[in-house]
Amino acid sequence: MLRIAKLPIAIFALFIIVFPWIARHIPAIDHYTDIMVFAGIYCLITIGLSLLMGYAGQISIGHAAFFGIGAYISAILTATYGLNPWACMLVAMFITALIALLVGTPSLKLKGHYLAMATLAFGIIIFIIFNEEAEWTGGPDGMSGIPGLSLFGFEFDTVEKYFYLVWCFVFAAFIFTANIIQSGTGRALRAIHTSELAASAMGVDVSRFKILIFGYSAVLASVAGSLYAHYINFVNPSTFDLFFSIKLLIMIALGGMHNIWGAIIGAGLITFLSYEWLHFFEEFEVIVYGAILLLVTIFLPQGLAGVPGIVKGWFRS
Amino acid sequence: MEKITFASQLLQYLITGLTVGSVYAMVAVGFNIIYNVTEIINFAQGEFVMLGGLIMVFFHVAVGLPLILAFPATVILVTLVGMLLDRMAIRPIRRPSVLTLIIATIAASILIKGAAMFIWGKDPYDLPAFSGRNPITFLGAVIQPQYLWVIGFLIITVITLSIFFNRTIIGKAMTACADNADAASLVGINVKQMILLSFALSAGIGAVAGITVTPISLMEYDRGVMLAIKGFGAAILGGLGSFPGAILGGLIIGSIESFGAGLISSGYKDAFALLVLIAVLFFKPSGILGSIEISKIKRF
Numbered sequence: 001m002l003r004i005a006k007l008p009i010a011i012f013a014l015f016i017i018v019f020p021w022i023a024r025h026i027p028a029i030d031h032y033t034d035i036m037v038f039a040g041i042y043c044l045i046t047i048g049l050s051l052l053m054g055y056a057g058q059i060s061i062g063h064a065a066f067f068g069i070g071a072y073i074s075a076i077l078t079a080t081y082g083l084n085p086w087a088c089m090l091v092a093m094f095i096t097a098l099i100a101l102l103v104g105t106p107s108l109k110l111k112g113h114y115l116a117m118a119t120l121a122f123g124i125i126i127f128i129i130f131n132e133e134a135e136w137t138g139g140p141d142g143m144s145g146i147p148g149l150s151l152f153g154f155e156f157d158t159v160e161k162y163f164y165l166v167w168c169f170v171f172a173a174f175i176f177t178a179n180i181i182q183s184g185t186g187r188a189l190r191a192i193h194t195s196e197l198a199a200s201a202m203g204v205d206v207s208r209f210k211i212l213i214f215g216y217s218a219v220l221a222s223v224a225g226s227l228y229a230h231y232i233n234f235v236n237p238s239t240f241d242l243f244f245s246i247k248l249l250i251m252i253a254l255g256g257m258h259n260i261w262g263a264i265i266g267a268g269l270i271t272f273l274s275y276e277w278l279h280f281f282e283e284f285e286v287i288v289y290g291a292i293l294l295l296v297t298i299f300l301p302q303g304l305a306g307v308p309g310i311v312k313g314w315f316r317s
Numbered sequence: 318m319e320k321i322t323f324a325s326q327l328l329q330y331l332i333t334g335l336t337v338g339s340v341y342a343m344v345a346v347g348f349n350i351i352y353n354v355t356e357i358i359n360f361a362q363g364e365f366v367m368l369g370g371l372i373m374v375f376f377h378v379a380v381g382l383p384l385i386l387a388f389p390a391t392v393i394l395v396t397l398v399g400m401l402l403d404r405m406a407i408r409p410i411r412r413p414s415v416l417t418l419i420i421a422t423i424a425a426s427i428l429i430k431g432a433a434m435f436i437w438g439k440d441p442y443d444l445p446a447f448s449g450r451n452p453i454t455f456l457g458a459v460i461q462p463q464y465l466w467v468i469g470f471l472i473i474t475v476i477t478l479s480i481f482f483n484r485t486i487i488g489k490a491m492t493a494c495a496d497n498a499d500a501a502s503l504v505g506i507n508v509k510q511m512i513l514l515s516f517a518l519s520a521g522i523g524a525v526a527g528i529t530v531t532p533i534s535l536m537e538y539d540r541g542v543m544l545a546i547k548g549f550g551a552a553i554l555g556g557l558g559s560f561p562g563a564i565l566g567g568l569i570i571g572s573i574e575s576f577g578a579g580l581i582s583s584g585y586k587d588a589f590a591l592l593v594l595i596a597v598l599f600f601k602p603s604g605i606l607g608s609i610e611i612s613k614i615k616r617f
Binding site: 113114121125128132249283284289293297298 | 358360405406409410411412416417421423424425426427428429430431432435542546549553582584585587588591592594595598599600602
């Protein structure tokens, strides 16, 4: 499905615009706006990741690291050095892109399991660095005092204002990514996914495209990290552990990795599950996640975004 | 005097490294068995080790079975978990690809980990050492008797496996599946059963590793991932699919980790093994004893 219909985007945009207003008027869900901020932040990561996994067919179990690098660079530069948050966000994006290039260039030559393990190991190393370099990062206790965001004197100081800010980023990323998918690059990526050999025989520069998308998804994760740090004004390493990378994987698999909408659906659902609906399970929620991931992989390989297609198939036959 | 103590310290690091390395080697052997038959990397491999340790604690300490009974009981139980993993997570996948297989084994690993947390909680458990804890002093280095058990079990495992794969019909049938599954099924080998067997064997070896290492380093529910990654590092370093490579890789990774933690920084202990893993992947993905020709004909 290369064409991405415009109508659902418009409907979804409308839903986002009215969401805080609806939530404000229903006491039972008035804190959902806050959760939606996190959902938006995770959407930014999953949009990039779904492009990497679903369209380019490359697996990364280390994106928590890029999320963390963005968050920590923003945190350190603003809280410790008092620099402008937006400039810091750009610096974070730039550094993350460099790191992604450095890690990605050799890793993406690897395929399948090797790539998964390389990104997994990378993620854990970064996590250890966050914990160990306490001088910079505050170690396991984390660091606080990260300022909020403002633009031309306008402070994003309430949940609702931040909600709109984050979702503006999500829509920008969504539309940009949708354009990539619909362009020649998108076709090249799908060709790589189907067969790297055939793609390169058709003149597609396989490794260049893979690096490009890996870098793009890392930069999106970095932006998400910066937004996260400025929202909760505090970062600590445990947010960026291996389990978060796996959670991202669950979001993508549940939503459906072959569809950009899947990234939104998966991130939204898993965020609400972990912030709201799974409190009952406390720390045993990990079992629920494992079960979801396994069941989706076995019974719903296309994810939730594939359900309409399956239903259509029933009606036709 | 100073020099001698430093030398004995180095010896100490080496001995500790070889012991830990033996555990990594056993995990790596487990990876290789499944990889050779199915070309799957089982991300849940470390959970077998964790289960081995914790179930042994249950049988030996909680139930009070003697060592000689608790040991096989644990191995059998973990082997069953391995077979369950194949039947519940791997075989039901209709169109297997690297991506789905990786995700399925990751799902299984967090399920097992969650179940272990449910059963045993988050505390680490101790197991009495097999033959006491009176250390043997050797050239100024201290050797726990349990170290010898770990290394001994690695040797036993390796010998048993090489006899199994080279001398028995079933072992040869498994090797045949590894070479060419279609051809193997044409000559009447039940490939599905061989896959099941590979998961069983690999789980059993993981259990042995877990049982033997628990008296040294204790065991808790979330130890699996790290063991799996380091075991994978060992398998890659030695050359994925090669048994001598797995042992060599395990011992090297264990030693690097032990020396790194002792001489450079203990906080970065886990990072050393991972850096080695990444370096090998980047510069020589075929490993020390692996061959590029073999990796090219593999499906994934």
